[in-house]
Amino acid sequence: MDDPLAISQRTNAPKTLIIMPAWNEEEVIASTLAELKSHHLRYDIAVVDDGSLDSTVELARQAGAIVIPLPFNLGVGGAMRCGYEYARRHGYDRAIQVDADGQHDPQDIDLVLAGLDQADISIGARFAQKGAYTVHGPRRWAMVVLAWVLSRLSHVRLTDVTSGFRAANRTAIEQYCRYYPVEYLGDTIDSLVMAVRSGLTVTQVPVEMRARQGGAPSNNPFKAMVYLVRSLFSLAIALTQRATSVRRSS
Amino acid sequence: MPSMLLFIIIAIVFLGSVLMLVRAGKLKERHAGLWLFVGLVCIVLAIFPQSLNFAARLVGIEVPANLLFALTLLLVLGVCLHLSLEITTLEDRIRRLAEEVSLASVERPDPTPTDQPSVTRPSASTEQPGVTDQPGQLVDPTPMATDPDGTPGMKPAPHQDPSATPAP
Known part of the structure; x- marks a missing residue:
């Protein structure tokens, strides 16, 4: 695929892809896509359908998004990996992950993308002074520990490393395609640890999180505990793995 | 020695069924x-039960049967792992295939921008909802087709117009 590459070099504007993993999101996806379209006419939107059983695919197609239909459910990690692979093959310069449930404000997309001017990966962070997003209990502890470890690793103060609102430049897309674990939380922590250890730079941009338009956030303390243990395990494993070398495309 | 015979038969049946499979x-x-x-180890043990006693004494286990149990457990654990x-490995391959x-x-x-732009542009702009019913055939909004001119402002960008698609 060298055609799109040549094209993006001719034009000045970076070719940007919005990757939206969606699994049974028929309640919200149409409005989320409509809102995105009204804000970002220049960006392509790829909905990675993670084996939805409802009308998510049809709604996304009608909304004019690129639909990448996974034959069965792979989880967010698998869907995102597939999205990055699409971005890589089609020569996108930047890719940004946006949730289908409308949690991520389309107005912030350009803010998060702007973070790529300084780093390879830009995270839209929910705790960074802006907005009223709060989490308590074990989930909170997990997030604090993860943020601390990743801040140490990346030499940048990060406060919200589990945010799914993150952008990647060409180097990061390449890295994600090489190493993007599809396991539990691999899409957020593991991939980030690996990217940082491979020499990529990270920055964070404060964003506001909105309430979900559909579905309920889980407040189950047992689940939160499981989340804590599994996320720390995932972090520990990622820290001991061998880093994959990535070549800098400077 | 009827018990020995029984175990030899069991071992042979086991070996035979593996071979048949x-x-x-x-x-x-x-x-x-x-x-x-x-299966072969089972046959050897059934014919020469003393060999188990010998092996148990060798590693310092008093009851030879315990050696057998321990080895069996280890084997099963190893197989499970x-x-x-x-x-x-299979999951990863399946995921790659799905991808x-x-x-x-x-x-x-998806048309390559230089190949047949005349064919793809109209099909992308007059998107028919009815065509999308087939699972294999996608009405792809042709992301690459929007770029070939290199003029971002002038692009027709058929799929990016929110008002165009829902109207049949």
């Missing part, structure tokens, strides 16, 4: 090797 193609020879080995490893399949089904209606 390999013949029928239901068991890969790669995996059958282990089970053939286990091996199967988990195989599953992981390729989905990416291919997106790319199929």
Whole structure:
């Protein structure tokens, strides 16, 4: 695929892809896509359908998004990996992950993308002074520990490393395609640890999180505990793995 | 020695069924090797039970049967671990395949910008909702077709107009 590459070099504007993993999101996806379209006419939107059983695919197609239909459910990690692979093959310069449930404000997309001017990966962070997003209990502890470890690793103060609102430049897309674990939380922590250890730079941009338009956030303390243990395990494993070398495309 | 006979028969039946499975193609020879080995050990033990006593004395286990149990457990554990490893490999391959399949089904209606722009532009702009019913055929909004001119402001960008698509 060298055609799109040549094209993006001719034009000045970076070719940007919005990757939206969606699994049974028929309640919200149409409005989320409509809102995105009204804000970002220049960006392509790829909905990675993670084996939805409802009308998510049809709604996304009608909304004019690129639909990448996974034959069965792979989880967010698998869907995102597939999205990055699409971005890589089609020569996108930047890719940004946006949730289908409308949690991520389309107005912030350009803010998060702007973070790529300084780093390879830009995270839209929910705790960074802006907005009223709060989490308590074990989930909170997990997030604090993860943020601390990743801040140490990346030499940048990060406060919200589990945010799914993150952008990647060409180097990061390449890295994600090489190493993007599809396991539990691999899409957020593991991939980030690996990217940082491979020499990529990270920055964070404060964003506001909105309430979900559909579905309920889980407040189950047992689940939160499981989340804590599994996320720390995932972090520990990622820290001991061998880093994959990535070549800098400077 | 009727008990010895019983165990020899069991071992032979076991070996025979493993061989039959390999013949029928239901068991890969790669995996059958282990089970053939286990069957052979069973036969040897059934014919020469003293060998177990000898081995137990060698490693310092008082009751020879315990050595047998311990070895059996170890074997089963090892097999389980091996199967988990195989599953992981298979899962990863399946995921890659799923990825390729989905990416291919997106790319199929995707025109290369220079090849046939005249064919693809109209089909993308007059998007018919009825066509989308087939799972394999996608009305891809042709992301690449919007770029060939290199003029971002002038692009027709048929799929990016929110008002154009819902109207039949």
